[in-house]
Amino acid sequence: MKLNLIVATASNMGIGFQGTIPWRLKKDMSLFAKLTKWTDDSNKQNAVVMGRKTWESIPQKNRPLSNRLNIVLSSAQQIENALTCKSLESALQLLQIPPYLDQIENIWIIGGASVYREAMEHSSCHRIYVTHILKDFECDVFMPSIDPAKFCLVRDCKVPEGTEEENGTSFNVKVYEKI
Numbered sequence: 001m002k003l004n005l006i007v008a009t010a011s012n013m014g015i016g017f018q019g020t021i022p023w024r025l026k027k028d029m030s031l032f033a034k035l036t037k038w039t040d041d042s043n044k045q046n047a048v049v050m051g052r053k054t055w056e057s058i059p060q061k062n063r064p065l066s067n068r069l070n071i072v073l074s075s076a077q078q079i080e081n082a083l084t085c086k087s088l089e090s091a092l093q094l095l096q097i098p099p100y101l102d103q104i105e106n107i108w109i110i111g112g113a114s115v116y117r118e119a120m121e122h123s124s125c126h127r128i129y130v131t132h133i134l135k136d137f138e139c140d141v142f143m144p145s146i147d148p149a150k151f152c153l154v155r156d157c158k159v160p161e162g163t164e165e166e167n168g169t170s171f172n173v174k175v176y177e178k179i
């Protein structure tokens, strides 16, 4: 199974502030739901893997994220309503064995910063879907930079091309594939 990352970054590469995302873009949230739920085989689901703070940043009424296997990384806590794993590697190993092996089609890494960093370096990393928000926001968590020597831009027909706008904020979505 290949790993895909999905993230929205401000132009200063910020992704979060005080435990939340500092912007609200409905179109981007819809794209996140569409991509992370998308499977070619309608009998399968995708897994979303996230750090404990990202899980806590999801409003209680929206978690676990629907129609996806929610896996939360935590070295210390057991998370209610999600599978908890003590490391990214143990999460990936769990997905390689039944029943998940036959049930899960794609693995989406949905944050935060250290989970993105580890996943980008992983040999199974395939793509990074980045919503580039063309504006600075005050942030205290940042996306690691994407090395142009290791990733190249590709197209995915599920992703809209060009710059979009919502509530005065412009953004575009780019897909980076590991070379």
Ligand SMILES: NC(=O)c1ccc[n+]([C@@H]2O[C@H](COP(=O)([O-])OP(=O)(O)OC[C@H]3O[C@@H](n4cnc5c(N)ncnc54)[C@H](OP(=O)(O)O)[C@@H]3O)[C@@H](O)[C@H]2O)c1
Pocket: 006, 007, 008, 009, 014, 015, 016, 017, 018, 019, 020, 021, 050, 051, 052, 053, 054, 055, 057, 073, 074, 075, 076, 077, 085, 086, 087, 088, 110, 111, 112, 113, 114, 115, 118, 141
């Ligand atoms: N803009 C975006 O696309 C986006 C996406 C996701 C999140 N965010 C934002 O980013 C912020 C949260 O991100 P964050 O980087 O601060 O935290 P995070 O990665 O979501 O969570 C960190 C915690 O996850 C656990 N963890 C992480 N990596 C682990 C590993 N390899 N093995 C075991 N446990 C691991 C640890 O939990 P324990 O302390 O329990 O051991 C760690 O303290 C929030 O503001 C959120 O809104 C933004």
